[in-house]
Amino acid sequence: MKRWLGKAETTLGNHSDRLNAINIFPVADGDTGTNLYLTVRAAARAAQGVPTDTTARPLVNGNTRPPVVGPPDPAQNDVGAVLARAGQAAMEQARGNSGTLFAVFLCAAAEPLAGHTRLSSPLLAAALNRAQIRAWSALSDPVPGTMLSVMEAAGRAAAVVDADHDGDDSNHTLGLALDAAVEAALAAVVRTEDQLEALHTARVVDAGGVGMLLVLDCLRSAVLGEELQEQLFDGLHGYDVQAPHIHADLPRDDGVEVMCTITLSPLDAATMRQRLDELGESVIMSQVGGEADADGAYRWRVHVHVSDAAPAVALIRSLGEPSDISVSELALPRDPGSLPLEAVPGAAARSTDLGGHGR
Template sequence: MKRWLSKAETTLGNHSDRLNAINIFPVADGDTGTNLYLTVRAAAQSLQGLDTAAIPQITTDAPVRSFGPPDPAQNDVGALLARAGLAAMETARGNSGTLFAVFLCAAAEPLAGHPRLSAPLLAAALNRAQLRAWSALSDPVPGTMLSVMEAAARAAAAVDSAHDGDDSNHTLGLALDAAVEAAVAAVVRTEDQLEALHAAHVVDAGGVGMLLILDCLRSAVLGEELQDQLLDGLHGYDVQDPHIHAGMPRDEGVEVMCTITLSPLDAAMMRQRLDEMGDSVIMSQVGGAADTSGAYRWRVHVHVPHAEPAVALIRSLGEPSDISVSELAVPDAEPRAVSGREPAGQVPDGHER
C-alpha cells in the first residue's frame, strides 16, 4: 500500500500537465492534474519513514485471518490507508483531490484489521469507496471520476463472485486486471456522457487520473510495470494536443474549502445552504468517530460566485481550519503545451491552489 501511493504520486506528477490540459468539467480551470497530484502526494508523504508496527490497529467486528508473520495487529492495511486518507482529506485540493481523499478514507474501512489485500477485500473496499464518493457530492454527475470508481468496483465484485470469495493472490490479480480494464472503458465513455466533454472531444480528466491511480495499485500489488498503452487513443491526451482552455470564456467565481467540526444537524444545514449559494458541493467526514459532543470533523468544498457569503455561513456554524479561497478563472498566461510524461519528481504544471 505504501508502494502504491508512492507510485501514484510519481505517476500523477508525470501526467499532471496532460490532465490539466483536458480539464473542463465541472469548470474549465485546468488544474485537475495538479490537484490530484498534490492530494496523493500528501497521502504518500504521510507514510514516509513510517514503521508499520507503530500504526494502531483499527477495531473491527470481522474476524482477522492470520497468514503468519508479521503479526496482523502490527501490519494493518486498513489502518495504514486510514492514516493516508486522513492526510489526503485534510489537505485535499479541488473537486478531484477531495473525491480521491473520500475514496481513500472509505476504502480503508473494509480493510481494517487485515494484513494483506485479497479479491474479496478489494471488492469490498472499492465498493465502499465509490458509494462514499457518490454520496459526498450534493449533485453527483455520471461521466466523471465517479463513474470510473463505480466501474472498477463492479468489475472487482464480479471477479470475486465468480471465484466464490477465493482469497488467493491469483484471484486478486484477476480482480485488479478486471478493475483496471473496466476503468479504461469507463474513461472512454465519459466523452459521450457529458456534453462539455463531447463538444471538446476529450475524455474526463478526473476519470483518467483515477485510472492511473488504479493502475498504480495493480502495478504495486502484482509487481508489474504500469500499462502505458491504457492511455493510447484517449481523446485529447496525445502529447501534441494543446491545452483546450485558450478559446474558452473565463469561469467566474471562487472555490472555497475548509475543515470544520459540526454536528450532523449543522452539517445538513451547511450542505443545504451551500447548495443554494453555489455548486460542486462536497462534504465528507474526516475520520469516523464523533467527539464528546457528538460532532464530526468535515471536509467542505464548494464553488460560489463570491466567497464572503459562504465564508460567513461556515464561520456561523463553527470554527473552520485550513480555509482557502481560490479563483476559478484560468490565469491569463497561456499554459505550456508540453508532455505529461515529465521526469519523475518534477513539479507539475498547473494552477496550484
C-alpha cells in the same frame, strides 16, 4: 499500499500537465492534474510516515538489543490502518473536486480493510464498492461521466470477479480482479466523452476519470509487481502531451473555490450542505475520520464553488470555527505560461510545486 501511493504520486506528477490540459468539467480551470497530484502526495507521505518497529534499541549500558519480535504492529502491518492514515492526510490537504473525491475514496476504501494484513479479491471488491458509494454520496449533485463513473465501474468489475470465484482469496484471483478493475475503468473513461455535453463538444475524455484510471493502474502495478500499462492512454481523445490546453479556448469561469475543514454536529452539517447548495455548486462534504468528539460532532472537509466567497465564508463561520480555509479563483490565465500561479489574485492556495515530477 505504501508502494501503491508512492507510485501514484510519481505517476500523477508525470501526467499532471496532460490532465490539466483536458480539464474542462465541472469548470475549465486546468488544474485537475495538479490537484490530484498534491492530494495523493499528502496521502503517500502520510503512509510512509507510519511508524515501524524494526530498529535495534540501545540499552542503558550502551549495548543494543535486536528489534522487538512479537505480534505485528497494527500501524505497520494493518492494510486498513495504513490507508486510513493516508486517507485522513489526503482529506485534510485535499485540493479541488478531484482531490477531495480521491480523499473520500481512500478513506472509505480503508474501512473494509481494517484488521487485515494483506489484500485479497474479496477485500478489494469490498473496498472499491465502499469507496465508490461514499464518493457518490459526498457530492450534493453527482453526475455520471466523471471520476465517479470510473470508480463505480472498477468496483463493479472487481465484484464480478469475486463472485465468479466464490470469494477465493488467492493472489491469482486478486490479480484477475485488479486486471478487471483497470479494464473497466478504462472503458468508463472512454465513455465519459459521450456522457457530458462539455466533453463531447470539446472531444476530450474527463480529466478526473483519467486520473482515477492512473491511480487504479498504479494499484495493479504495485500489487502484481508489473509495469504500468502505458498503452491504456492510446487513443483517449485529447490526451496527448503535444495537445494544447483545451480549456484555454473555453469561456472563463467566474467565481471562487472555497475549501475548509470544520467540526460540526450532524444537524449543523446537514444545514451547511443545504445552504451551500443554495449558494453555489460542486458541493462536497465528507467526514474526516470516523470518531465523534465529546459533544457528538464530527470533523468535515468542505468544498464549494461560489460566485462570491463572502457569503459562503460567513455561513461556514456561523456554524463553527474552520481550519485550513482557502479561497481560490476558478479562472486561471488562458495562456498556461503567461503568469506564475502566485500572480493570480486569490489563487495563493493553488500550489504549482510538483516536487520535480511536473513533466
